[in-house]
Amino acid sequence: MVSSTDVNGTAVYSPSGDQLGEIDHLMIDKQSGQIAYAVMTFGGFLGIGSDEHPLPWKKLSFDTGLAGFVTDVTQEQLTGAPQRSEGWFDDRDYARRNYDYYGVSPYWI
Template identity: 65%
Template sequence: MTATSHSSLVSSSDVNGTNVYSRDGTHIGSIDHLMIDKQSGKVAYAVMGFGGFLGLGEDHHPVPWGKLEYDTTKEGFVTDITEEQVKGAPTRSDGWVTDREWERRTHEHYMVPNYWI
């Protein structure tokens, strides 16, 4: 993932495929794509592919953007999410269509502030 030397901005195409690690440095998945709020322009979720993460088969799950921190030394994101959090997350609807109630429950579940506030 690359950013300009004068800015913390990054292209969404550079985020897709970026690795995600646990706090202990274990690779847990990668970012498949981002979900961006049309009205605010804020990144709401990173849809992550978990390939065998702690017993999960390759599957995609939305993780609130606020749960990810970019680590320049790893050239990837670091998170403290757990297998239990991923498995217990509120069920999403097909097509990644969401509603505010689902978003509220998801942010509460992952214990991060709502991105729309």
């Protein structure tokens, strides 16, 4: 078990060990209690000009050696991901597009 506060700020790495960004916060489905997304910040410099993107939780695995999460998602995939809109976190169509984009089955199935 890990507290969500311990996840916030944790680095996210590519399989080759390059840091892609870090976890800003988690999005948890209120009905099922499952973690739907890890909202990741990436790009920019010292937090200026960075972007946020909800990455399906299933795309992350924790690496104890790195003390961070590893994903097979590339920087190009992050920048080309489905655009969020107002209320994206409650939009099932957005969630389907996002999960399809990353090639994982949705958490609610």
